[in-house]
Amino acid sequence: MKQGLFLLLIIILTGACTSKDKYTVSGHIEGAKDKVLYLQRMDLNETVTVDSVKIKNGDFEFKQERLAEPTFLILKLSTNNYITLLADTTETVIVNADAKNLETTYQLRNSIGSVYIQMFNKRIRKLNKELNTLVAKYKASSDKELKAELEAEYDQKLQAHKAFVGEFIMENPRSFAGYYALFQNLDDNSVVLDVYNKKDQVYFSTLATSLNLYFPESERASHLYNYVLGAKVQQQRQKFTNDLLASSASESGYVDIEAPNIQGDTIKLSSLEGKTIIVNFWASWDEKSVAANRHLKKMHTKYKSKGLEVYSISLDKSKVLWESAIKNEGYNWIDVSDLRYTNSFPAQLYNVKQLPANYIISPQGEIIGKNLFGNRLSDKLTDIL
Numbered sequence: 126m127k128q129g130l131f132l133l134l135i136i137i138l139t140g141a142c143t144s145k146d147k148y149t150v151s152g153h154i155e156g157a158k159d160k161v162l163y164l165q166r167m168d169l170n171e172t173v174t175v176d177s178v179k180i181k182n183g184d185f186e187f188k189q190e191r192l193a194e195p196t197f198l199i200l201k202l203s204t205n206n207y208i209t210l211l212a213d214t215t216e217t218v219i220v221n222a223d224a225k226n227l228e229t230t231y232q233l234r235n236s237i238g239s240v241y242i243q244m245f246n247k248r249i250r251k252l253n254k255e256l257n258t259l260v261a262k263y264k265a266s267s268d269k270e271l272k273a274e275l276e277a278e279y280d281q282k283l284q285a286h287k288a289f290v291g292e293f294i295m296e297n298p299r300s301f302a303g304y305y306a307l308f309q310n311l312d313d314n315s316v317v318l319d320v321y322n323k324k325d326q327v328y329f330s331t332l333a334t335s336l337n338l339y340f341p342e343s344e345r346a347s348h349l350y351n352y353v354l355g356a357k358v359q360q361q362r363q364k365f366t367n368d369l370l371a372s373s374a375s376e377s378g379y380v381d382i383e384a385p386n387i388q389g390d391t392i393k394l395s396s397l398e399g400k401t402i403i404v405n406f407w408a409s410w411d412e413k414s415v416a417a418n419r420h421l422k423k424m425h426t427k428y429k430s431k432g433l434e435v436y437s438i439s440l441d442k443s444k445v446l447w448e449s450a451i452k453n454e455g456y457n458w459i460d461v462s463d464l465r466y467t468n469s470f471p472a473q474l475y476n477v478k479q480l481p482a483n484y485i486i487s488p489q490g491e492i493i494g495k496n497l498f499g500n501r502l503s504d505k506l507t508d509i510l
Contacts, residue, residue: 126220129483133401138334143345144214145487146190146191147188147189147190147191147215147317147506148188148189148190148191148192148212148213148215148216148217149186149187149188149189149216149217149218150164150183150186150187150198150200150210150212150218150220150224151185151186151187151217151218151219151223151389152184152185152186152218152219152220152498153183153185153222154180154183154185154202154220154221154222154223154224154227154503155183155222155223155224155398156182156183156223156225157180157183157202158181158182158183158463159179159180159181159226160179160180160202160224161177161178161179161202162177162178162179162180162185162200162201162202163176163177163199163200163201163202164176164177164187164189164198164199164200165198166196166197166198166199167196167197167198167199167209168344169344169345172199172468175187175198176189177510182236186275188430191214191215192212192214192215193214194301194302194340194342194343194345195211195212195213195238195301195393196211196213197210197211197242197301198211198212198214198306200212200220200227201255202227203223206224206226206228206245207227207228208220208222208231209239209242209246209305210236210237210239210242211239211241211301211302211305212236212238212239213238216235216236217235218234218235218236219233219234219235219399220232220233220238225473228246231243231474232439238300238301238302240296241293241300241302241305242302242305243305243364245302245309246289246307248284248289248330249309249311249317250280251312251442252283252286252311252317253312255282256279256283256311256312258281259278259279259299260279260281261268262275263275263276263500264277264500266379266500274506281443282295282307282335286317287317287318288340289323290303290306290307290317290318290328291325291327293306293328294306294307294328294331294332295328295331296388297338298331298332298335298336299335299336301336301345302341303328303332304336304345304349306318307328307329307332314413315450315479319478319491320353320356321356321360321478322351323418324354326353326357328410329349329352329353329356330353332349333349333350333352334350336349336350337339337349337350342429342444342491351407366418369424370509379394379404379484379486379490379491379492380463380474380475381393381394381395381403382394382436382438382471382474384438384461384462384463384470384473385461385463385472386404386459386460387444387447387460392459392461393437394436397434397436397459398471398488398490399488400432400433400434400486400488401428401431401433401434401485401486401488401510402433402435402436402449402485402486402510403421403424403425403433403434403435403436403483403484403485403486404436404438404475404483404484404486405418405436405438405458405467405473405481405483406437406438406440406471406472406477406481406483407437407438407439407440407480407503408440408441408480408482409439409441409443409446409447409449410440410441410446410451410477411480411481412505413441413480413481414480414481415450415454415483415501417452417498418481419431419435420498420499420503421435421483421502422454422455422456422507424502424503425457425458427506428506428510431510432488433506433510434458435457435458435459435460436458436459436460436461437456437459437460438459438460438461438462438469438471438472439460439462439468440465440466440469440472440477440480441462442464442465442466442469444462444464447462447464457496481498481499482496482498484493484496484499485509491492493509
């Protein structure tokens with residue numbers, strides 16, 4: 126009898142321990158009858174499907190082993206119909222939503238991390254909508270004063286969002302939700318917060334230091350810490366390079382470049398002095414910069430007779446691909462490359478962080494424009510030529 130009670134006690138305790146060593150994601154999805162719902166885990170370099178269930182009456186439940194740290198999860202009905210969660214250890218996350226659009230209808234219980242993620246996603250959707258409206262108005266207008274006002278409003282909204290993220294990080298330095306917010310992008314894939322920006326870097330550094338302290342075994346925390354450290358090291362090297370090469374800057378105000386073209390002939394940027402020059406950074410493997418070059422090609426054809434020249438620097442590592450792109454796209458401007466890929470020396474000189482990138486140099490040797498594309502480039506060239 127005593128032995129039977131002892132075994133029963135072990136079974137009860139084992140069951141209790143087992144339930145505490147699980148995390149649960151459950152809830153109800155209206156209109157999802159007979160659809161398959163997937164639970165996925167967002168690892169640092171890949172998304173892994175953890176489990177799936179066929180929904181019968183709208184209710185669902187996933188129960189998995191305890192999480193070692195706060196972890197990003199995805200509940201997905203289809204490629205474009207999903208929500209992101211941030212679950213912790215043994216949380217019981219409850220989600221209620223409508224199958225028509227999970228992202229805009231879901232409600233949460235029992236997971237503060239997931240609530241934060243939902244908040245940041247709502248804010249970035251709102252920000253993108255507002256910024257896209259401003260960009261559309263900017264493109265449709267020819268009024269310089271209005272364009273200046275739109276640019277100022279665009280920057281104001283972007284800075285307000287950055288400040289919101291920064292305040293959150295300072296108040297919640299141990300939350301992986303801050304990590305999520307740091308790496309959100311705008312609709313045009315440009316970053317909201319830039320680790321190379323002095324003000325933004327404070328937020329990256331604060332969170333990196335805190336997460337690395339409280340989650341020393343976390344791959345994601347380690348990644349953020351090394352990411353920030355790498356950015357700081359690169360900035361120090363850039364400063365050293367700039368100081369070292371300051372003496373090579375021409376009196377006209379820009380740093381000269383010299384690199385070989387496809388034929389192997391070394392061509393200097395300064396060989397175009399007296400012209401209006403667009404210093405254009407691109408790469409054959411970067412679709413955005415190839416697309417930007419197609420517009421630049423039209424501008425070059427239109428204004429070449431008025432003294433416009435293009436000095437293009439490719440961040441390629443394959444001469445074959447570089448040459449092929451030039452021939453296929455029909456570029457007829459100066460195109461050079463040291464074939465050092467993202468370690469391109471000219472790109473380091475001009476502190477290029479992303480592609481495409483450009484600088485406009487006046488006939489007097491002054492830099493009068495930076496990173497202007499599309500209509501903004503057209504308008505600038507119309508003004509100066």
